[in-house]
Amino acid sequence: MRVLIVTYWELTQMGGIWTYVKHLADRLMALGVEVDIMGTNGAKNEVYIRNLNRSFSKDKVWPMLQAKLNPTDLPHFTADPLVAYYELNRYAFEMGAAYLGVDHYDVIHAQDPVAAVAIKRILNRNTPLVTSYHGALARETFYDAQNSNAQLTLPAYLQSKRGRYFLSLEERSAEQSELILVSSNWIKSTLTELHVPELKFRLIPYAVDLPSYRAQAAARFRQRKPAGKKVIAFTGRLEYIKGVHVLIKAISSLKKIRSDWVCWIAGEGNLRDELYAQAMKEGVDSDIVFWGKLDNIPSFLRRADIYVQPSLQDTQPFSVTEAQLAGLPVIVSDTAGMPEMVQPEHTGWVVPPQDAESLSTLLNALLQDDATRTKVGAAAKAWAEQHRSLEEMGLRTLHVYQEAIQMGGHRK
Numbered sequence: 149m150r151v152l153i154v155t156y157w158e159l160t161q162m163g164g165i166w167t168y169v170k171h172l173a174d175r176l177m178a179l180g181v182e183v184d185i186m187g188t189n190g191a192k193n194e195v196y197i198r199n200l201n202r203s204f205s206k207d208k209v210w211p212m213l214q215a216k217l218n219p220t221d222l223p224h225f226t227a228d229p230l231v232a233y234y235e236l237n238r239y240a241f242e243m244g245a246a247y248l249g250v251d252h253y254d255v256i257h258a259q260d261p262v263a264a265v266a267i268k269r270i271l272n273r274n275t276p277l278v279t280s281y282h283g284a285l286a287r288e289t290f291y292d293a294q295n296s297n298a299q300l301t302l303p304a305y306l307q308s309k310r311g312r313y314f315l316s317l318e319e320r321s322a323e324q325s326e327l328i329l330v331s332s333n334w335i336k337s338t339l340t341e342l343h344v345p346e347l348k349f350r351l352i353p354y355a356v357d358l359p360s361y362r363a364q365a366a367a368r369f370r371q372r373k374p375a376g377k378k379v380i381a382f383t384g385r386l387e388y389i390k391g392v393h394v395l396i397k398a399i400s401s402l403k404k405i406r407s408d409w410v411c412w413i414a415g416e417g418n419l420r421d422e423l424y425a426q427a428m429k430e431g432v433d434s435d436i437v438f439w440g441k442l443d444n445i446p447s448f449l450r451r452a453d454i455y456v457q458p459s460l461q462d463t464q465p466f467s468v469t470e471a472q473l474a475g476l477p478v479i480v481s482d483t484a485g486m487p488e489m490v491q492p493e494h495t496g497w498v499v500p501p502q503d504a505e506s507l508s509t510l511l512n513a514l515l516q517d518d519a520t521r522t523k524v525g526a527a528a529k530a531w532a533e534q535h536r537s538l539e540e541m542g543l544r545t546l547h548v549y550q551e552a553i554q555m556g557g558h559r560k
Contacts, residue, residue: 150182151549152250154267155259156241159187159198165259165282167466171357173199175542181549184253186245195244204244206237213239230289231313238266246270255549261285264321276556278548279325283463284338284484286314288389291460295388318342326552329545331464332485350548354464355541358533361473365446373451377410378515381452381476383445383467384459386417391458391481393419393426397504398458400430402511407435409515414439414448449474453521454514460501462486472496472532477524479510495528 153173159166173183185198193210196203213236219226226232241263250256250267257278258264264279271277290305305311322328322344330336331354340346373379380399384390392413399411413423413436420438427433442448445467449455455471455478463485471478472489478496480486490496499506514521 149180149254149546149549149553150184150252151176152184152186152253152256153259154186154245154250154256154263155188156238156262156266157188157260158190159185164466168280168282168354169259171355171538172542172545174357175538176546179542179546181546186248188241195241195248197248202248204247206240206244209240209243210236228310228313231310234262234313238262242266242270251275255552257549258321258325261317261321264325265317268321268324274556276326276549276552277324278327278329278552279321280329281318281335281339281463282331284335284461285318286311287338287461289314291389315342319344322348326555327548329548332488334485334488335463350544352541352544352548353536354466354469355536355538356466356469356473356532357538358473358536361446361470364444365450365474367444367447369444369447369451371451374410377408378453379451380409380411380454380456380511381414381449381471382411382456382458383414383442383448383470384457384465386413386415386419386423388419389460390417390462391460391502392423394458394460394502394504394507395456396423396426396430396432396436398456398507398511399435400432401505401508403432403435405508405512406515409435409511411436412439412448412452413437414442414445416441445470446474449476452476454479454511456507456511457481457486458501458507459483459486464489469532469536472528473536475525475529477514477521478528479507491527491531493524495524495531 153169155165157165169185173185176183184200187198189196193207194203194205217225217236245267251272253275255276255278256267258267259280264277268277286306290302293305294300306315319342322339327350328348329350329352336349382392382395386392427436449471455476457465457468457480459481461484468478468480468489480490480498481501482498483501487498490498492498497510499510
């Protein structure tokens, strides 16, 4: 079997999609599957097949697309700059994918609705399409918009032209896919709201390469934690949807109660400078270490005592699983797929989203209760090791591919 794993997004080591794609590809190849990986390289503005070192520069078609999709001829198309940006890039992505070739695969596994729609438009044969939904695109763009307009509500956004555009991408990709992979019941529910048939879904939770994780964790992180202080940790992209601003507000309140802690934040993103400024404004800049991008997160997490995932929306973040494997008690927001990763007060805690005071109160309680932190962290580690097997994820995904091929054959 030959499979193309494809995403419209960039394949960077900081992104959860890349973690999923790499782990899945490695496991599938161990099972004898030929796997190619296609994505976008933003730095070079190209579409490329990562493992084959083949690429297509979007610069070759960008002037032509801009000339064709111009404000004079298509005023409605260009009225919303974000929608116009997505469409221009989707067309460029389609042309790049067509140039690189997509018709010789047995199955195409799209990692997002944009890639799914693009690939389906250029296929010249009846290749089965499987699509993974790692998030809810329309809702993610809502949170980006809310960052600029705090009064904006989700229902109002989803009824706007921009919201309907992103919903249409999700609807079209789901309709055109033989089968849909989801990692949580929450992401499934967002698609059933769009009238996607139940029969299309296959629930396969994300997994981690446990031997590789343990090998990385065995390395010693370069910095010891300050004497007499416990580490509150976060890893991930520094973007609004990840809720790091909520964590900073929470530790600002925590500082009024106690000072036996330090907050370590690992990751990069477009809100880095804004978060630095917030930390200074809140008076906690000396209590936070922004580590930037780290190559060894398991080693970093060994120095931590509590892990916080304050995201406004997150399906099944790898960062939570990595923290659980490190034996850390985890705190997640009560939103999206994250509550499905935690058994409250047994393997972690769930707090209301964007509720800095509730988070601060819980952090205070945990910092003064060593026994509970140790007990919950151990239970979290045992749960993750039992339920996050990469071998099982790879085998179940391969079965989905085989099922999609059978469905495609019946459709011909």
